[in-house]
Amino acid sequence: MMSTGKTARVNLIGLSKTDYNGGASTLCQGCGHNSIANQIIQVAYELNIQPHQMIKLSGIGCSSKSPAYFLGRSHGFNSLHGRMPSIATGALMANHTLNAIGVSGDGDTASIGMGQFKHMMRRNVRMVYIVENNGVYGLTKGQFSATADEGQELKYAGSNELPPIDICMEAIMAGCGFVARSFSGDAKQVRELLKAALSHRGTAVLDIISPCVAFNNHDSSTKSYTYGKDHEEQLHDIGWVAPQEEIVIDEYAPGEMKVVEMHDGSHLQLRKLDEDYDPTSKMGALHRLLWAQEKQEFITGLIYYDGERHNLAEASHLPATGLANLPEAKLRPSADSLQKIMSSLM
Amino acid sequence: MGVINLAPDETAVAHQNVAGERPSIVNDFSIVAATANGTGSQTANMAILRALFKMGIPVNGKNIFPSNIQGLPTWYHIRVSHEGYVARRHTSELLIAFNPATVDQDIQMLPPGGVCIYNEDWRTVPQRNDITTYGIPVNQFIRDTGFKGKQKDYVANMVYVGAVAQLLGIPLQKIEDALDYHFNGRRKLIDANMAIVRDAFEWTAENIQKKDPYTVAEMNATAGQLMITGNEAGALGSIFGGVSFVAWYPITPSTSLVDGLNDYLPQLRRDPETGEKTYAVVQSEDELAAIGMLLGAGWAGARAMTATSGPGISLMSEFAGLGYFAEIPAVIWDIQRVGPSTGLPTRTGQGDVLSTYYLGHGDTKNVILLPATVGECFTFGTTSFDLAETLQTPVFVLSDLDLGMNNWMTEPFAYPTEPLKRGKVLTAEEVQQKGFARYKDVDGDGIGYRTLPGNEHPLGAWFARGTGHNEKAVYSEKSEDWVQNMARLQHKFDTARQLVPAPVVDHNDAANIGIIAYGSTKFAIDEARDRLAADGLATSFLRLRALPVNETVAEFVAQHDRVYVIELNRDGQVHNILQTEMPELATKLISLAHLDGMPLTARWVVEAILNREEK
Known part of the structure; x- marks a missing residue:
């Protein structure tokens, strides 16, 4: 570039990182959701994503506000509480050439939106579905969500007597082929999982524990910073390699490296820390999640992966051009064809 | 009697x-x-x-x-x-x-x-x-x-x-x-x-x-005609109207409309060689998801539709408000049955008009089309999409079980003569030339310009939201932004009055009384008017084909001493709407509402009018 003074660094498509910024966040200072928004910006920049080729979607809640805070050059849709999956499904069937990031929360996904969430997994719509999970309703000031821990105390809501819903287990059971969990404070892992998720051919769920600084950051909650730091157990170190980059096998411990090939040709390198963990086994994934739940620990990393299932657009035999961009000649059949139908009805 | x-x-x-x-x-x-x-x-x-x-x-x-x-x-x-x-x-x-x-x-x-x-x-x-x-x-x-x-x-x-x-x-x-x-x-x-x-x-x-x-004896009164149900006609009309996305949940009596789509779409809109389809049909988990998918698809630029009935309409309420407020095109066919609740699911009625007109909380108002014949079911297939994209709002088509599921004689449907009206959508070049503020009333008709996801211009994106927003679609809680935006939406609704299908008016100079009706009651009313005329009672007839109404209706009411509003529901729903729309003429409007689950008969119309006229 120029030799004169400071030049903004740009990525391979000539965009600077600020080109991926959104509006200023109105969430609480220190909210885990802001950190996740920042990682989305960083990842979009690093992956050279064209902003106009991305759509961002959300439901209602603190988490669902965050699409306004990243990728300001992308179209966005902040929809209804718990209904982001249907909006996303329609948008991505109308134009399946777009990439999509949806941001939801634990209330938005695991309570009001559980039905749409599970049906989206079942349909395998190609998008990244992030759950910013803090176990509490923030915007309405501190009610328990369905992912709140059993026995947990909240200032106004009292004690939670009901067992939590595990979003990762629900996703796996509903047929999701990319299920991962992370912690908003672990920026590197969030980034690597986001990159891999964006390469997945179907719905990729990232359940990111994101502590609520205002209403749920008690040490007793599994969704607090301190609890997260003390009880996080990583399944593996994660590295993500873009399709155009060469895969370099880690020279130190090749025997412990598992390379997961993504549908678009990119690779996810998992360094096994948890002995014998295999993210391609559905039974194993569910077993590991149940085990962690019993121990009140949360495991992070790619918990389950299956890249074989067709996504909804593939199963629908859509043309290369998005339906939204088809010309009238493709949309309206000929006068002759109407004439034939009319004759057949006489 | x-x-x-x-x-x-x-x-x-x-x-x-x-x-x-x-x-x-x-x-x-x-x-x-x-x-x-x-x-x-x-x-x-x-x-x-x-x-x-x-x-x-x-x-x-x-x-x-x-x-x-x-x-x-x-x-x-x-x-x-x-x-x-x-x-x-x-x-x-x-x-x-x-x-x-x-x-x-x-x-x-x-x-x-x-x-x-x-x-x-x-x-x-x-x-x-x-x-x-x-x-x-x-x-x-x-x-x-x-x-x-x-x-x-x-x-x-x-x-x-x-x-x-x-x-x-x-x-x-x-x-x-x-x-x-x-x-x-x-x-x-x-x-x-x-x-x-x-x-x-x-x-x-x-x-x-x-x-x-x-x-029976042979005649020559059906030559060149065909028989078809309103739902099949609506399906064909939607296909020739360029539908590209369908999301739906099964419910009587609307299911046969989607059956019609599933029958004809593969014949008409699938490439026989590649198997590629220029459409997608998704059976959703409920009606709520169905309309959500429509709004997603309409936002992204597809011609999106669903078909449902009363209970589905109820479920769609919150999304209808979002569609109205975020200004997203979608087409929702309601094949009306008898409610409230499950009601009489296999009987016919016109009981969803009032709730659909205002479907959505707050100040939501919706555009409604009211087909009476299978021919109108066909033409409204195109009209509904053209209006939804022109007005950037959900458009509801209110048919009914009698029209939708029964076979009716008709002339063959005419091929649409006008190109699809895709509304105000800016390309990247147009954003460059004109600038872009999503909700700005540039043309004075209350309708802003939109862009579709995928628009390459750096300033081409906008953020659809159900929250308060300013002209640039940016979140706003300012009172003046709210008032301005809602006034523009009202202005857009007034624009719709002139764009929707006009009423069909049969004005009789000799008539002191008028009839206003809509939908499939047309046939009983046509017959009843012949019988009343034979007995010396002249009537004029205005058949509504859409809401909101325009000045044509007020003029018709003003020209007659009394106007009977005939409809298949208990509460006189369109009578209510008309009284609200033209309060100065409200006392001229007399409700003749009747609902027993059966299609209207000429006998009922004749007796109902004569009963009132004799008083």
Whole structure:
């Protein structure tokens, strides 16, 4: 570039990182959701994503506000509480050439939106579905969500007597082929999982524990910073390699490296820390999640992966051009064809 | 009831009976076939209906069916009218009594001089000495065919087709033509059915002496026409209107509209070589998800539609408000049934107009189309998408079960002459030239410009939201932004008044009274107006084809002393809307609302108007 003074660094498509910024966040200072928004910006920049080729979607809640805070050059849709999956499904069937990031929360996904969430997994719509999970309703000031821990105390809501819903287990059971969990404070892992998720051919769920600084950051909650730091157990170190980059096998411990090939040709390198963990086994994934739940620990990393299932657009035999961009000649059949139908009805 | 009873079609039979003379009554009566559903009686009924149609006689068939798969009573009404009337009649002169469970009440419904064709093998058949009865030994035919089990019911139905053909004078060839249509030319099925029909036809000729006056004779009144249901017509219309995305959840009586889409889309919109489709149909988990998918697809630029009925409309409420407020095109067909709640799911009504007009909380108002004929179901397939994209808002098409699920005669549908109206959508180049503020009223019509996801211009994106926003679609809680935006939405709604299909007005200079109605009640009202005119009461008629209304309606009301608003609901829903829209004329509007689950009859309209006029 120029030799004169400071030049903004740009990525391979000539965009600077600020080109991926959104509006200023109105969430609480220190909210885990802001950190996740920042990682989305960083990842979009690093992956050279064209902003106009991305759509961002959300439901209602603190988490669902965050699409306004990243990728300001992308179209966005902040929809209804718990209904982001249907909006996303329609948008991505109308134009399946777009990439999509949806941001939801634990209330938005695991309570009001559980039905749409599970049906989206079942349909395998190609998008990244992030759950910013803090176990509490923030915007309405501190009610328990369905992912709140059993026995947990909240200032106004009292004690939670009901067992939590595990979003990762629900996703796996509903047929999701990319299920991962992370912690908003672990920026590197969030980034690597986001990159891999964006390469997945179907719905990729990232359940990111994101502590609520205002209403749920008690040490007793599994969704607090301190609890997260003390009880996080990583399944593996994660590295993500873009399709155009060469895969370099880690020279130190090749025997412990598992390379997961993504549908678009990119690779996810998992360094096994948890002995014998295999993210391609559905039974194993569910077993590991149940085990962690019993121990009140949360495991992070790619918990389950299956890249074989067709996504909804593939199963629908859509043309290369998005339906939204088809010309009238493709949309309206000929006068002759109407004439034939009319004759057949006489 | 009034003193005057102007219902000649209901009394003609009695007159002839009293006189003791039996002149033929040709092409002017009704038939009701009483059967149990799930027995295949629909094939038999359609065979009779289409055979009459192929004889050139104006006909209409109405299926009065239960919310059930098998075994409950079903009545199929066929009206034969050389005058071309197709509305339901209160009385049927010919009863095909093939359901022992309902035969007692069915026979009581016959007028004096009526005819009952029944299964002679039943142990007891209610007797009336003022009707003609013909017993058919159905078991004998079944034995002869060798059919067993469930097929026996099916055979029994074809037996009455043969008997009715003989008694009325329907040529066997016309029945065969009708079965050929029904079975799509599959010879084996046609022959098997015709064998039974022919046996019964011949048996009837040899064993029954006709004592009733009802006959049919060939006419030339249906040449060039076809028969189709409103739902099939709506499906075809939507396909020729360029639908590209469908999301839906099964619900009677709208399901057959989506069936129509699923039948015709693969023929018309799939590349035969590559198998690629220029459409997608998603069966959603509920109606709420269905409309959510429409708004996602409409936002992204597809022509998106669904079909549902009252309970689905209720579920769509929150999304309807979002569609109105975020200004996203979508088309929602509501094939109305009878509610509230599950109500009468297989009966017809017009009870969703008021709730749909305001569907959504806050100050939501929606554009509604009101088709009355299968032809309008077809044309509104295009109109609805054009309006949704032009106005950038959800558009509701309110049909009903009678129009949607029954077969109606029609001229062939004309191919659309105008290109698709895709509305104000900016390309990247246009964003560069004109700039872009999503909700700015650039043209003074209240309609902003939008861009679609994928627009390459760095300033081409916008953020759709249900939260308060300013002209640039940025979140705003400022009072002035709210007021301005809602005023613009109201202005856009006023623009819609001139863009929606105009009312059809039949103005009669001699008339002091007017009628306003909408949808499929048109046919009963057309007939009722003829009868009122014959009795010296002139009427004008304005048929609404859409909401919101424009000044045409107020002018019509102003031109008459009294205007009757006729509709199939209890509360006079459109009467309510019109009174609100034109308060200065409100006292001229008189509600004639009626809902018993059945299609409206001319008799009801005549009596209701005369009752009021005599007061």
